[in-house]
Amino acid sequence: MKSTLLTLTLLGTLLTPALHAAPFTPEQESRIKELIRETLVANPKILDEVADAWEKQNAADQASQLGNFIKGNQxxxxxxxxxxxxxxxxxxxxxxxxxxxxxxxxxxxxxxxxxxxxxxxxxxxxxxxxxxxxxxxxxxxxxxxxxxxxxxxxxxxxxxxxxxxxxxxxxxxxxxxxxxxxxxxxxxxxxxxxxxxxxxxxxxxxxxxxxxxxxxxxxxxxxxxxxxxxxxxxxxxxxxxxx
The missing domain is CATH 3.40.30.10 (Glutaredoxin)
Structure with a gap:
């Protein structure tokens, strides 16, 4: 489930056009999806690395929020x-x-x-x-x-x-x-x-x-x-x- 969510997140990031850039054509979107699938099949550990990075960032964000709350409620x-x-x-x-x-x-x-x-x-x-x-x-x-x-x-x-x-x-x-x-x-x-x-x-x-x-x-x-x-x-x- 975690891998699926991360894949969708990655897809969403890649498929979102940059600000002021022209949108991708259907053919370009299809090719991007193929590239992602091929990359993940060839390098399955990527998902684990992304998951670890996401978890660390999430933990850091939570710690920062907790620290700010504590500081404001001394x-x-x-x-x-x-x-x-x-x-x-x-x-x-x-x-x-x-x-x-x-x-x-x-x-x-x-x-x-x-x-x-x-x-x-x-x-x-x-x-x-x-x-x-x-x-x-x-x-x-x-x-x-x-x-x-x-x-x-x-x-x-x-x-x-x-x-x-x-x-x-x-x-x-x-x-x-x-x-x-x-x-x-x-x-x-x-x-x-x-x-x-x-x-x-x-x-x-x-x-x-x-x-x-x-x-x-x-x-x-x-x-x-x-x-x-x-x-x-x-x-x-x-x-x-x-x-």
């Missing part, structure tokens, strides 16, 4: 006071984690992020954007943790870890137990937490996040619970790029 991505922030105070590199308390892969991946912050205490910062994709308890847990962040940031991490470490889907009872275990039984969700969730969903959608976990590292959006070693390699490369 404040909401990296500097929002209502988004939890962990790690170095003046980091060389700030990651943005799109995550969900009911996502099993997020529960697997969250310890990798914690390990990374410990390994690079002066270099790495982490902004957490909660995306409650998986049910009402996901949203409720997020509202509690975000409210706590906005009221008392120093106490956020204990509740966050408690909610994230609970295996399986959270129940109302699980959330209440987490609140009790971290001394937050009197905590009441605030409207600012709901607004933060809306903003996270909006920026995540515009950024192209299609599921959790997703981690923004430099100008690269990394999807899924990748192994720690792979995560660290990406981070090291980005730190080296920043110098």
């Amino acid at each position: 404040d909401v991505l990296f500097n929002s006071a209502t988004s939890p922030r962990l790690g170095a105070k003046n980091p060389k590199l700030t990651l943005v984690s799109f995550t969900d308390y009911n996502c099993p892969f997020c529960k697997q991946f969250d310890p990798h992020l914690a390990r990374l912050l410990k390994a690079y205490p002066n270099d790495i910062g982490l902004v957490i954007k909660l995306l409650p994709f998986k049910g009402q308890t996901s949203a409720k847990a997020a509202q509690y943790s975000l409210t706590l962040w906005q009221q008392d940031p120093a106490r956020f991490l204990a509740l966050h870890d408690k909610l994230m470490s609970k295996q399986g889907m959270l129940t109302e009872a699980d959330i209440n137990k987490a609140l009790a275990a971290t001394g937050n039984t009197a905590l009441k969700p605030e409207a600012r937490a709901t607004e933060e969730l809306r903003n996270s969903l909006r920026i995540g959608t515009l950024l192209g996040v299609q599921g959790t976990p997703a981690t923004l590292i430099g100008n690269q959006l990394v999807s899924g619970a990748i192994p720690y070693e792979e995560l660290e390699q990406i981070v090291k490369a980005e730190l080296a790029r920043k110098g």
